[in-house]
Amino acid sequence: MSKIVTTVITPPRGWQALNLIEVWQYRDLLWVWARSQITARYKQSLLGVLWAVINPLVSMLIYSAVFSILARFPAGDVPYALFVFCGLVPWTFFAACALGGMTSLTVNAGIIKKVYFPRLILPFANVAMSLFDFLFYFGILLIFIVVHSLFTPHPFLFGDSLIATTAFAVAPPFVIHITWGVVLLPLFLLQTMLAGIGIGLIFGALDAQFRDAGRILSVIINVGFWVTPILYNTNQINLLGGWVNALNPMAGVVMGFRWAFLGLDAPPANVLLSGIVAIALFLMGAYYFKRVETTLMDVL
Amino acid sequence: MSDFAIEVMGIGKKYRRGGGGRIQNAGDLLRAFRQPLIKRDADDNYFWALSDVSFTLKQGEILGIVGENGAGKSTLLKILSRIVAPTQGKVVMQGRVGALLEVGTGFHDELTGRENIFLNGAILGLKHSDIVRLFDEIVAFSGVEKFIDTPVKHYSSGMRLRLGFAVAAHLNPEILIVDEVLAVGDDEFRKRSMGKMNSLANEGRTVIFVSHAMRTVQQLCTRAIYLRKGQLIADGTPSAVIEDYLKPLAQVATADDSLLLLLRPADVQSDAPRLAQLAVLDELGNPTDTLKLGEPLRFRVIVQTTRPMSDFDVIIRIETGDNIAVTATRSSDFNHWYAVTPDAPLVVECAIPHLYLEPAEYYVTLVIRDKHRTLYDYLPRVSRFAVAVMTYGVNAPPPAGLGVVAVHSQWTTR
Numbered sequence A: 001m002s003k004i005v006t007t008v009i010t011p012p013r014g015w016q017a018l019n020l021i022e023v024w025q026y027r028d029l030l031w032v033w034a035r036s037q038i039t040a041r042y043k044q045s046l047l048g049v050l051w052a053v054i055n056p057l058v059s060m061l062i063y064s065a066v067f068s069i070l071a072r073f074p075a076g077d078v079p080y081a082l083f084v085f086c087g088l089v090p091w092t093f094f095a096a097c098a099l100g101g102m103t104s105l106t107v108n109a110g111i112i113k114k115v116y117f118p119r120l121i122l123p124f125a126n127v128a129m130s131l132f133d134f135l136f137y138f139g140i141l142l143i144f145i146v147v148h149s150l151f152t153p154h155p156f157l158f159g160d161s162l163i164a165t166t167a168f169a170v171a172p173p174f175v176i177h178i179t180w181g182v183v184l185l186p187l188f189l190l191q192t193m194l195a196g197i198g199i200g201l202i203f204g205a206l207d208a209q210f211r212d213a214g215r216i217l218s219v220i221i222n223v224g225f226w227v228t229p230i231l232y233n234t235n236q237i238n239l240l241g242g243w244v245n246a247l248n249p250m251a252g253v254v255m256g257f258r259w260a261f262l263g264l265d266a267p268p269a270n271v272l273l274s275g276i277v278a279i280a281l282f283l284m285g286a287y288y289f290k291r292v293e294t295t296l297m298d299v300l
Numbered sequence B: 001m002s003d004f005a006i007e008v009m010g011i012g013k014k015y016r017r018g019g020g021g022r023i024q025n026a027g028d029l030l031r032a033f034r035q036p037l038i039k040r041d042a043d044d045n046y047f048w049a050l051s052d053v054s055f056t057l058k059q060g061e062i063l064g065i066v067g068e069n070g071a072g073k074s075t076l077l078k079i080l081s082r083i084v085a086p087t088q089g090k091v092v093m094q095g096r097v098g099a100l101l102e103v104g105t106g107f108h109d110e111l112t113g114r115e116n117i118f119l120n121g122a123i124l125g126l127k128h129s130d131i132v133r134l135f136d137e138i139v140a141f142s143g144v145e146k147f148i149d150t151p152v153k154h155y156s157s158g159m160r161l162r163l164g165f166a167v168a169a170h171l172n173p174e175i176l177i178v179d180e181v182l183a184v185g186d187d188e189f190r191k192r193s194m195g196k197m198n199s200l201a202n203e204g205r206t207v208i209f210v211s212h213a214m215r216t217v218q219q220l221c222t223r224a225i226y227l228r229k230g231q232l233i234a235d236g237t238p239s240a241v242i243e244d245y246l247k248p249l250a251q252v253a254t255a256d257d258s259l260l261l262l263l264r265p266a267d268v269q270s271d272a273p274r275l276a277q278l279a280v281l282d283e284l285g286n287p288t289d290t291l292k293l294g295e296p297l298r299f300r301v302i303v304q305t306t307r308p309m310s311d312f313d314v315i316i317r318i319e320t321g322d323n324i325a326v327t328a329t330r331s332s333d334f335n336h337w338y339a340v341t342p343d344a345p346l347v348v349e350c351a352i353p354h355l356y357l358e359p360a361e362y363y364v365t366l367v368i369r370d371k372h373r374t375l376y377d378y379l380p381r382v383s384r385f386a387v388a389v390m391t392y393g394v395n396a397p398p399p400a401g402l403g404v405v406a407v408h409s410q411w412t413t414r
Helices: A020-025 A027-043 A048-070 A080-107 A121-150 A161-165 A180-209 A212-227 A239-247 A249-262 A269-299 B026-034 B073-080 B113-124 B128-142 B157-169 B187-202 B214-220 B238-246
Strands: A006-009 B004-016 B046-058 B062-066 B088-094 B097-100 B175-178 B206-210 B223-228 B231-236 B274-281 B290-292 B297-304 B309-320 B325-330 B338-340 B346-352 B361-370 B375-388
Touching (some): A027 A121, A080 A121, A080 A180, A080 A212, A180 A269, B004 B206, B062 B238, B073 B088, B073 B206, B297 B338
Parallel strands (some): B062 B223
Antiparallel strands (some): B274 B297, B361 B375
């Protein structure tokens, strides 16, 4: 006979311990849940998993067409489309962690009302689902880099602004230039997940109480997209002398991605601050979520 | 270690009235940031869904929880299964807890039966390795082998239920918490779930279970508690508690209750006659709420109006606690169309000479309609009455498995 498990139920009082051990005990649920949701999502559509890549591809094409041809944003030696995509990949992952994490409670209210499990499982499982999509984008990014270095791209889509002015000129060859920054990839991803899930948890807990929180987060994500150097380079726009980027958890990640995969400059040292911001967001989110977790049930 | 499987000590649960505690304006928002959700404003905005409930259960006991709708039964189950947190008190449970408040929780329509077994199992707390091990058994138990790789959206509701129950039946907790869910479904399903609960208890598991069906409680439970308005009224053997439960219904006199003040469903015609009173009468014409098996039953319905109306009928429907319609009778079926004027209310009586319903609680729904079936007034489950536990034939109490309707049958030999 195994050890007797004792459960004690008492009213929630103030700040609770995170109890990540319990989340770990439910890891089976986390994986099964994430896998089921992914399977279900792609089963419903004809193109299936392709949809995971269509959206970011379209965004990349639009942004690169608009900004490299009309606005003539230079991206240094790197084809602008690649430059944009390299920023879109981590950003999309971040946005999915945050928005999905927020809605994971309200979307699954029906289940939450019928079964107990650590509620943190839901936003965590959402991160796992977002990570799955991320791997697709990431694969495409790598393919693009290789394709670019093998073929001379057509200037309309892939040329930088200088080339684009002379419509059919040949782009200078772009050579794969992956730096040692790639070893930091797990750190970049960790920072993205911590920031994303932290924001998702804060707004998820708020959203259950008042539905405006969801709208507010959409606005924040929207503003964040433009504040983060995704479509432009930090040598073009550098808000408040780079301090905005230093505090923005995604700026360092985007710069880091370009440093690692495109050979652009390494992010400045002050972006280390954004790592602390990401950790702080995660802890704030997790503790606030835990604090209101039990009472959320009364309002969901 | 104490020898109790479950110790419930002074549990209370306070809910916010109306808005349910959601923040709806700027003032709420400011308060929300100052104070956590649980203690936000004045006491009169709250009600206690459960207050100061205490009991202890030994290992192997099967506890039935009875009470009217809104008595706090579900709240108690949800607290015990950790879905909602109590406002007061403490619960200590020894052993792994499995709760089953719904069959097939989290089933995803697009996923196959196979995939849903894993999903539902994980949600209920089964380990992945356990599900792999038990998979064939679960599939066999569910009886949907042929469709196991078909998305469950193509399943009939019966198949979904069986699949969900098959997963749930393989939960192996030391304490099992079950809502009335298992009372739905066909008879075979019901038998299986009862059998499962019985065998769990025989293995020394502790079971807590909520039901409106007194028969089930009497058959299955070793112990019962009765909740009314959030308070524990009785605790003891099932038959004693059920008697307590059915008794006070008689004291609620409905004769003077005005139905005019009740809110109507939106599709009711305005400016039409209104149901004003309903009384359940016994043989002597006295208002009652408790009848004996086989006793005559009469309903008295009073209809008022603000303008003269004619050619409408009155419909009385009787339903069980778990929403099964027992019967509906229409005055128009017996060629009675009524008229009413503002000066004098219409008093209609409907008599049912012999009432053979199994001992339980029943709900009455009233409808008045005109000849074109235009809804004049509609009051769903507006009143209730109980059929008391008493002798049936020469047996006392009535035999198990009586069914909703008891018939008075005549037996002869030839």
